[in-house]
Amino acid sequence: MNGVSAVFEAELLAPDGQAVPATLDAFLASMERRAFRMAELHLGNREDALDAVQDAMLRLVKHYRAKPAQEWTPLFWGILRRRIVDLQRRRKVRSIVVGWLGGGRDDDGDELPAWEPADTGPGPLEKLHGEQSYADMAAAVKQLPQRQREAFILRVLEGLDVAETAVAMGCSEGSVKTHLSRAMQHLREHLEEWR
Amino acid sequence: MNSSDKQFEQRARALYQEAAQSVDPVTAGRLRAARRTALEAASAHASPHHRARVLVPVGALAAIALAALVIWQRAPQPQPEHNQQASVASEQQDSEYLPPEAEKTDPGLYQNLDFYSWLAANDSSQTKR
Numbered sequence: 001m002n003g004v005s006a007v008f009e010a011e012l013l014a015p016d017g018q019a020v021p022a023t024l025d026a027f028l029a030s031m032e033r034r035a036f037r038m039a040e041l042h043l044g045n046r047e048d049a050l051d052a053v054q055d056a057m058l059r060l061v062k063h064y065r066a067k068p069a070q071e072w073t074p075l076f077w078g079i080l081r082r083r084i085v086d087l088q089r090r091r092k093v094r095s096i097v098v099g100w101l102g103g104g105r106d107d108d109g110d111e112l113p114a115w116e117p118a119d120t121g122p123g124p125l126e127k128l129h130g131e132q133s134y135a136d137m138a139a140a141v142k143q144l145p146q147r148q149r150e151a152f153i154l155r156v157l158e159g160l161d162v163a164e165t166a167v168a169m170g171c172s173e174g175s176v177k178t179h180l181s182r183a184m185q186h187l188r189e190h191l192e193e194w195r
Numbered sequence: 196m197n198s199s200d201k202q203f204e205q206r207a208r209a210l211y212q213e214a215a216q217s218v219d220p221v222t223a224g225r226l227r228a229a230r231r232t233a234l235e236a237a238s239a240h241a242s243p244h245h246r247a248r249v250l251v252p253v254g255a256l257a258a259i260a261l262a263a264l265v266i267w268q269r270a271p272q273p274q275p276e277h278n279q280q281a282s283v284a285s286e287q288q289d290s291e292y293l294p295p296e297a298e299k300t301d302p303g304l305y306q307n308l309d310f311y312s313w314l315a316a317n318d319s320s321q322t323k324r
Contacts, residue, residue: 033223057230
């Protein structure tokens with residue numbers, strides 16, 4: 001857990017209100033990997049996660065590059081969140097279409113599970129070592145309902161404050177607190193061994 | 196929030212941060228490429244060349260439209276024939292009621308104005324009979 005400790009020291013013990021990078025290039029460079037992990041947590045697929053991050057970067061640069069740097073963070077997470085939701089909807093439609101065309105049932109007539117793209121990326125479990133693995137947490141986070149997952153990732157993992165999380169999620173600050181509280185309750189139950 | 200919750204959050208966040216740092220090289224390369232693509236696309240969109248590509252055709256079209264409007268307004272407007280006839284008749288009718296111009300009229304007319312008045316009065320009285 002040396003790596004985790006190092007990150008903990010560097011990221012979590014840093015004073016609040018870290019300076020936002022002055023240029024969009026530096027800002028995106030600081031966000032791209034975390035954005036990828038966030039998209040991967042939601043979508044469970046590397047290619048879709050890369051598409052979502054690239055699209056979010058493009059939209060941020062195209063439409064919001066003139067905005068003050070302090071606004072980039074919630075704007076970027078908001079764009080990425082909407083892109084993720086859009087991809088999830090497309091998957092749902094695809095599953096429905098496959099079902100209509102008869103592809104949703106096996107030879108015995110039993111319904112097949114909904115279509116999900118194969119996860120071709122290297123699993124986090126392969127990369128991380130430690131008592132509490134990222135894979136365990138990712139599995140528990142993936143089980144959360146959509147809005148609870150968003151609140152947990154943005155508020156806890158990304159460290160956005162309540163107001164920024166509300167902007168990114170497009171909801172009120174009260175809703176953020178409610179979603180986060182439920183998410184934490186769910187995760188505490190499923191990650192009991194962390195205690 | 197109790198200390199246990201705080202510890203839970205810190206641990207989750209640390210794992211997330213490390214997972215972000217340990218993205219495989221291929222994915223990291225693709226993310227860098229995606230960033231460059233986004234920045235280049237935006238700069239190309241805002242570059243003077245891009246503006247020129249949009250503004251030149253628009254300006255040319257506007258100039259052509261303006262020239263066409265000016266030429267159309269300067270061209271003689273053809274008037275309908277019946278309008279011309281009506282205007283000629285109207286001019287003739289007006290001239291009957293207007294007094295004759297002093298420069299073009301025979302000076303004798305003004306010298307014998309009383310006679311001509313009497314003649315006109317007599318002539319009209321005869322016509323009535």
